[in-house]
Amino acid sequence: MSNAIELSNISFAYNNTKPILADLNLTLEQGKVYSILGPNGAGKTTLINIMLGRLRPTxxxxxxxxxxxxxxxxRQRVGAMMQLGGLPLQTKVDEFLALFASxxxxxxxxxxxxxxCQLAPFLEQTFDTLSGGQKQxxxxxxxxxxxPNIVFLDEPSxxxxxxxxxxxxxxxxxLKQQNKTVLLTTHYLHEAEALADELLVLKEGKCTKLNDIPELANTYRRSQIKFTSDLSAAALVNALPMIDLNVKGDQFTILTDEPNxxxxxxLEKFSIRNLYVAPMSLEEAYLSLMNARSA
Incomplete structure (x- = not known):
C-alpha cells in the first residue's frame, strides 16, 4: 500500500512564538480512514492546513x-470540507454542484x-433554506x-x-472502498470507532497513533454530571465516597459509569441547580485517560 501523505520533521510556529508543531513525523497510507484528536489548541487545524498547502512549515x-x-x-486531487462560514444565500444546491465541478x-x-451525499431531495433549494445537516x-x-484521492473532513456530522x-x-x-484516503476530525468517539482505521493523537507538537481504542472507549462511556450548588465538596464525598469529583467554586462535575x-x-439528598448530564466528548475521554496514566 502506497503512502498518500508523508510529513518528516515538521515544525511550525507563528512569528517566532512557541512551536505549535515540533519535529512531527506522520505517514498516511492510501485507502485508509484516519481520525485525529487532541486538546483544543493542540494544532489540529494548523496540521491540516500544512497538509493542504495553506501553510508552509517552519x-x-x-x-x-x-x-x-x-x-x-x-489541488486537483485533494478535497477539503472545513468549517465554512457560509455560501451565497440565494444560490441553489444544484448550481453550487455545477459550479464547483467546473x-x-x-x-x-x-x-x-x-x-x-444524499442531495436529491433538496437540489432546487437555496442555501438559506437548508438545515444545518443539509448544509453539511x-x-x-x-x-x-x-x-479527489485524499479527503479532509472537519467535523462533518x-x-x-x-x-x-x-x-x-x-x-x-x-470513499474507502474506492481507495480514497480520508482524514476525519470528530468529537464523537463512536463515529471515530465506526469509521477510522487508525486514531491519531496530536499533543505537545507530536503526532502518535493511539492503539488502545477499547480502553478509550470504556472511558468515553462514562457520563459527566454538572451542576451548581452551595454544598461543600466534603459533604458530597461523604455521601457518595466513590465518585470522581471536580469542584471549581460552586461548579461541580462528577464523572461516573452509573449516572442514573x-x-x-x-436529587434525594442535596439542593442543586443548573443540572446538566451528557456523555464525555472525545477530547475529554482522551484527556481523562492520559491524566489517569500520569497520576
Missing part, C-alpha cells in the same frame, strides 16, 4: 501524493455525487466534487440528525 518536508501540497497537481479537470459525475451534506459534496449521520458514515465507507444511580442520590 522546517521539515511535506509530500502529498509525491508532490508539494500547494501544487496544482494536489473547477476540476476530472470531476465526479454529478449523478454519482448527488447519490453519494452540501459542504461534503463540494469537497468531493473533483473526485455537526448538525446532522441520526439518519443523516448514518448516510454520512456510508459515504465515508464508500448518582442522579437519584443527588
Amino acid at each position: 522546517s521539515g518536508r511535506v509530500s502529498v501524493l509525491g508532490h508539494q501540497p500547494e501544487s496544482d497537481f494536489c 473547477y476540476h479537470q476530472t470531476p465526479i459525475p454529478l449523478e454519482r455525487l448527488i447519490s453519494l 451534506r452540501l459542504f461534503m459534496a463540494i469537497a468531493l466534487a473533483g473526485n 455537526v448538525g446532522m440528525d441520526v439518519e443523516s449521520r448514518q448516510q454520512l458514515w456510508q459515504a465515508v465507507r464508500t 444511580h448518582i442522579l437519584q442520590q443527588l
Whole structure:
C-alpha cells in the first residue's frame, strides 16, 4: 500500500512564538480512514492546513501524493470540507454542484455525487433554506466534487440528525472502498470507532497513533454530571465516597459509569441547580485517560 501523505520533521510556529508543531513525523497510507484528536489548541487545524498547502512549515518536508501540497497537481486531487462560514444565500444546491465541478479537470459525475451525499431531495433549494445537516451534506459534496484521492473532513456530522449521520458514515465507507484516503476530525468517539482505521493523537507538537481504542472507549462511556450548588465538596464525598469529583467554586462535575444511580442520590439528598448530564466528548475521554496514566 502506497503512502498518500508523508510529513518528516515538521515544525511550525507563528512569528517566532512557541512551536505549535515540533519535529512531527506522520505517514498516511492510501485507502485508509484516519481520525485525529487532541486538546483544543493542540494544532489540529494548523496540521491540516500544512497538509493542504495553506501553510508552509517552519522546517521539515511535506509530500502529498509525491508532490508539494500547494501544487496544482494536489489541488486537483485533494478535497477539503472545513468549517465554512457560509455560501451565497440565494444560490441553489444544484448550481453550487455545477459550479464547483467546473473547477476540476476530472470531476465526479454529478449523478454519482448527488447519490453519494444524499442531495436529491433538496437540489432546487437555496442555501438559506437548508438545515444545518443539509448544509453539511452540501459542504461534503463540494469537497468531493473533483473526485479527489485524499479527503479532509472537519467535523462533518455537526448538525446532522441520526439518519443523516448514518448516510454520512456510508459515504465515508464508500470513499474507502474506492481507495480514497480520508482524514476525519470528530468529537464523537463512536463515529471515530465506526469509521477510522487508525486514531491519531496530536499533543505537545507530536503526532502518535493511539492503539488502545477499547480502553478509550470504556472511558468515553462514562457520563459527566454538572451542576451548581452551595454544598461543600466534603459533604458530597461523604455521601457518595466513590465518585470522581471536580469542584471549581460552586461548579461541580462528577464523572461516573452509573449516572442514573448518582442522579437519584443527588436529587434525594442535596439542593442543586443548573443540572446538566451528557456523555464525555472525545477530547475529554482522551484527556481523562492520559491524566489517569500520569497520576
